[in-house]
Amino acid sequence: MPEGHTIHRLARDLNRDLKGHPVQASSPQGRFRDGARLIDGQPLERAEAWGKNLFLTFDTNEIVYVHLGLIGKFRRHALPAPAARGAIRLRLAGPEAGWDLTGPNACKLVTRAEKLRTVNKLGPDPLRRGTTPETFEAKAARSSRPIGAVLLDQATIAGVGNVYRSEFCFLAGVHPMTAANELADGTSRILWDLSVEHLKEGVRLNRIVTREPKEVGMTRGRIPPRHRLYVYKRHHQPCHRCGTPIEQGEVAARTAWWCPRCQPR
DNA sequence: CGATTATGATTAA
DNA sequence: TAATCCTAATCGC
Numbered sequence: 292m293p294e295g296h297t298i299h300r301l302a303r304d305l306n307r308d309l310k311g312h313p314v315q316a317s318s319p320q321g322r323f324r325d326g327a328r329l330i331d332g333q334p335l336e337r338a339e340a341w342g343k344n345l346f347l348t349f350d351t352n353e354i355v356y357v358h359l360g361l362i363g364k365f366r367r368h369a370l371p372a373p374a375a376r377g378a379i380r381l382r383l384a385g386p387e388a389g390w391d392l393t394g395p396n397a398c399k400l401v402t403r404a405e406k407l408r409t410v411n412k413l414g415p416d417p418l419r420r421g422t423t424p425e426t427f428e429a430k431a432a433r434s435s436r437p438i439g440a441v442l443l444d445q446a447t448i449a450g451v452g453n454v455y456r457s458e459f460c461f462l463a464g465v466h467p468m469t470a471a472n473e474l475a476d477g478t479s480r481i482l483w484d485l486s487v488e489h490l491k492e493g494v495r496l497n498r499i500v501t502r503e504p505k506e507v508g509m510t511r512g513r514i515p516p517r518h519r520l521y522v523y524k525r526h527h528q529p530c531h532r533c534g535t536p537i538e539q540g541e542v543a544a545r546t547a548w549w550c551p552r553c554q555p556r
Numbered sequence: 557c558g559a560t561t562a563t564g565a566t567t568a569a
Numbered sequence: 570t571a572a573t574c575c576t577a578a579t580c581g582c
Contacts, residue, residue, distance in 0.1 A: 294563050343564075361564045362576050378576060394576040396564065445565085454563045499563070523563085544570080545564090 293359040295450020296493025298340040299418045301365050303494070305338040305347070308367070309385040314349075317382045319375035326400050327381060329353055335385075340418070341410045342449025346401075354406055355381075360396025416449040417486040418494065424483035431471040431479040438474060439467025440543035442482065451486055454523045455493075457548045458501040459485045461521045466556040467547045468540070502531065522548040 313334050318327040333349040340346075347355040359365070372389045375382065381392040392398060401409075414430065415422040430447045431438070441447050442456040451459070460467045463481050465474065493499050500519045504510065507518045521531050526539040530550040539548045 297563075358564080360575065361562055362574095363564090364576080380575090396566090396575065443564095452563045 293343060293361075293363060294452035294455055294490075294493070294499065295340070295342050295416065295418055296490045296499070297497075298343050298345050298359070298450070299490075300494045300497050302338040302340040302345060304367065305335075305365075305383075305390065308388040308390070309335040309383060310337055311335065312385045315384040319379040319382055323380050323398050326355060326398070329400065330355065340416075342413050342416045342445055343452070344409060344413075346406055352403070354401050354403065356397055356399055356401040356406065356409070357381075357392065357395055358397040360394070363395035364393050366391050366393070413445055413449040414447040417483065418450055418490050424480055427483050428479045431474065431482075434471040436471055437468045437542055438465055438471045438482070439547050441471045442467075443543050443545065448483070448486065450490055453545050453547075454499050454520065455486065455489065455501075457523050458489070458499070458521055460547075460549060461554060462501065464554055466551075466554040467542045467549055468556060506531075522550060524548065 311334060313332050314330065316327040316331040318324045330349050330353050333351050333353065336348045336350050338345065338347050343358065345357040347357070357365070368389050368391065370384060370387060370389055372382065372384060378393055379391045380395055380398050383390045415424070415427055427448050431441055434441055439456055439460060442451050442459060443453065457467065459482050462485050463478055465478060471479070489501055498519070500514055501521060502514065502519060504514055507514050522537050525537040525548055527536050529535065530537055530553060533550065533552050535550055535552040537548050538551050539546055541547070
């Protein structure tokens with residue numbers, strides 16, 4: 292589940308449940324035992340998302356860095372907490388709810404300097420206020436790499452992942468293999484605006500939905516899974532706009548999907 | 557019960 | 570480019 296919208300939504304939900312409260316911390320699985328012991332009982336100052344990176348800062352200045360990677364999950368539960376099942380790296384409990392972290396790419400204590408180093412490596416995060424498209428546009432204009440690769444590069448734009456990149460290329464009418472520096476004028480700005488709009492919507496819904504409800508023939512309720520996306524994982528299926536079979540290929544070591552008619556090379 | 561898969565990213569070769 | 574890490578769900582036999 293984890294693209295930038297997931298992490299920002301998580302930060303918001305963790306703040307609602309835990310911010311300003313002493314947090315009971317443990318590592319049922321044991322792999323974060325020392326870290327959990329150090330923060331156990333400390334009030335959470337705040338949870339913060341930068342792209343796909345999550346930081347939990349405690350009043351004692353301990354900072355827990357979490358990166359969910361491909362398979363990590365942070366699941367909420369009511370209290371009292373259910374018996375720990377599976378490989379729970381970190382379990383947190385506030386006054387009214389608890390959270391279990393499994394399968395993270397990273398879960399470790401970091402210093403303020405290490406946090407800054409991580410954050411400073413990132414490109415602009417369309418979900419953070421105060422960020423602007425200029426550095427993204429400038430990097431795109433200078434890069435001969437495929438735009439599908441540029442969109443996945445966290446140092447260029449933070450928070451976009453494999454689903455959004457294919458969807459944004461479709462919405463912008465751009466083939467993901469197009470060299471970023473050969474995009475038509477204004478296209479990189481369109482891609483940025485798409486990222487702002489859709490990641491925000493992703494936070495709101497806590498899932499990725501790039502199609503309009505009315506386009507699917509709905510005015511209310513949630514769009515069924517099969518109808519949420521234009522091209523992602525739709526190899527050989529008809530394009531939602533023109534009916535042409537969707538194609539797939541490798542871009543930056545990940546699978547990308549596109550409509551050969553709506554997104555000519 | 558084993559193989560496969562996943563919205564990620566780093567390290568080694 | 571390939572190997573590696575992390576976990577759980579799903580699918581085929």
